[in-house]
Amino acid sequence: MNVFDCIVIGGGPSGLSASLTLGRARREIVLFDDGSNRNRVTHESHGFITRDGIKPQEFKEIGLKELENYPSVSYFNTTITEIIKDIGNERFIVKTTDGQECVTEKIILATGIQEVFSIQSVRNYYGKSLFSCPYCDGWELRDKPLIVMAEKEEHALHMAKLIYNWSQDLVVITNGVQLSKEGVTELQKRNIKIKSEPIKNLIGNDGYLQQIEFVSGETIIRSGGFVVPSFYRPNDFAEMLGCEVQENGTVITDGVGRTTQKNIYIAGETEKSGPSSLMISAADGNKAAVSVNTDLTMERF
Missing domain, CATH: 3.50.50.60 (FAD/NAD(P)-binding domain)
Incomplete structure (x- = not known):
C-alpha cells in the first residue's frame, strides 16, 4: 500500500x-x-x-x-x-x-x-435572500427592507449595528426572546423596529423572502435579511x-x-x-x- x-x-x-x-x-x-x-x-x-x-x-x-x-x-x-x-x-x-x-x-x-437554524424554514431562503455574513452579501441587499433574525441579545445588537451600514430599513426579530430595556433603547434610537413574538412561518417564492408570519397572525413584509445560526x-x-x-x-x-x-x-x-x-x-x-x-x-x- x-x-x-x-x-x-x-x-x-x-x-x-x-x-x-x-x-x-x-x-x-x-x-x-x-x-x-x-x-x-x-x-x-x-x-x-x-x-x-x-x-x-x-x-x-x-x-x-x-x-x-x-x-x-x-x-x-x-x-x-x-x-x-x-x-x-x-x-x-x-x-x-x-x-x-x-x-x-x-x-x-x-x-x-455546518449551520443549525431554530426556524427550519430558513433553509428555504438561505443562500438566496437570507444570509449569515454581511461582508459576503450585504452589498446585494443594500437599501432593501431587511430582517435581522437572532435569538441572543448580543447577537441581535451586533448584527443590527453591522447591517445598518448597508440598509437602515431594519426589523430585528428575536423569535420569542425579550431584549433588555437597554438593548431596545439602543436599537430604537436608530429607528430599528423590534419584533419579539415567536415566528410561525417565513413566506416567499423560489428562495426569495416576501413576508414573516408571527404566531399572533400578524405579518410583515421583508425582502431578505441576515440570520445568526449556531454552528457545528x-x-x-x-x-x-x-x-x-x-x-x-x-x-x-x-x-x-x-x-x-x-x-x-x-x-x-x-x-x-x-x-x-x-x-x-x-x-x-x-x-x-x-x-x-x-x-x-x-x-x-
Missing part, C-alpha cells in the same frame, strides 16, 4: 489551497471531498479578489482543475468514515465509504462547519484524534495549522468552529500546508 505524505480532508477553499501548496512542493497527497461544503447553497460568493461574485461550485471546479497540473496530487469525491492512528502517530490509515484505504504520514482537517463540525475527527479543543469549540493550534497532536493539522472553519470568508479560509489552508511541508522537510533531511 502506498504511503502518502499528506491527506487533506475537505475540498473547500482551505483544503483546495492546502492541496495546491503541497502539490507545488512536490508532495504526494490525496484530497478527499464529499461535496457537503456549506456554501453549496449560495448562488454567489463575494470578497475573494479576482473572483468576486463567482458561484461556489465554479470556484471549486477551477481549484480542482488547477490541481490537475500537479501529478503528485490525487482527488477523490468520497466521504472519510474512519481514521486509525498508528503507534506514536507516525502514520494513519484513512478509510472511505467506497472501500478505499490510504496510509499517510500527515493529515490536514479542512472539513468545515460535521464530524468529530479532531476530538477523535486527540486534538485539544477550547471551551468555545476552537481547536488549539500554534497559529499555522499544527494541532496539539503530532502530524495532525487543521485549517479554515474546521479550526475555528465558526464562519470564515473564502479568502481567510484559503490563507489558512496555505499556512497549514507550509507547516506540513516544513515538518516533512526537517524530519527527512
Whole structure:
C-alpha cells in the first residue's frame, strides 16, 4: 500500500489551497471531498479578489482543475468514515465509504462547519435572500427592507449595528426572546423596529423572502435579511484524534495549522468552529500546508 505524505480532508477553499501548496512542493497527497461544503447553497460568493461574485461550485471546479497540473496530487469525491492512528502517530490509515484505504504520514482537517437554524424554514431562503455574513452579501441587499433574525441579545445588537451600514430599513426579530430595556433603547434610537413574538412561518417564492408570519397572525413584509445560526463540525475527527479543543469549540493550534497532536493539522472553519470568508479560509489552508511541508522537510533531511 502506498504511503502518502499528506491527506487533506475537505475540498473547500482551505483544503483546495492546502492541496495546491503541497502539490507545488512536490508532495504526494490525496484530497478527499464529499461535496457537503456549506456554501453549496449560495448562488454567489463575494470578497475573494479576482473572483468576486463567482458561484461556489465554479470556484471549486477551477481549484480542482488547477490541481490537475500537479501529478503528485490525487482527488477523490468520497466521504472519510474512519481514521486509525498508528503507534506514536507516525502514520494513519484513512478509510472511505467506497472501500478505499490510504496510509499517510500527515493529515490536514479542512472539513468545515455546518449551520443549525431554530426556524427550519430558513433553509428555504438561505443562500438566496437570507444570509449569515454581511461582508459576503450585504452589498446585494443594500437599501432593501431587511430582517435581522437572532435569538441572543448580543447577537441581535451586533448584527443590527453591522447591517445598518448597508440598509437602515431594519426589523430585528428575536423569535420569542425579550431584549433588555437597554438593548431596545439602543436599537430604537436608530429607528430599528423590534419584533419579539415567536415566528410561525417565513413566506416567499423560489428562495426569495416576501413576508414573516408571527404566531399572533400578524405579518410583515421583508425582502431578505441576515440570520445568526449556531454552528457545528460535521464530524468529530479532531476530538477523535486527540486534538485539544477550547471551551468555545476552537481547536488549539500554534497559529499555522499544527494541532496539539503530532502530524495532525487543521485549517479554515474546521479550526475555528465558526464562519470564515473564502479568502481567510484559503490563507489558512496555505499556512497549514507550509507547516506540513516544513515538518516533512526537517524530519527527512
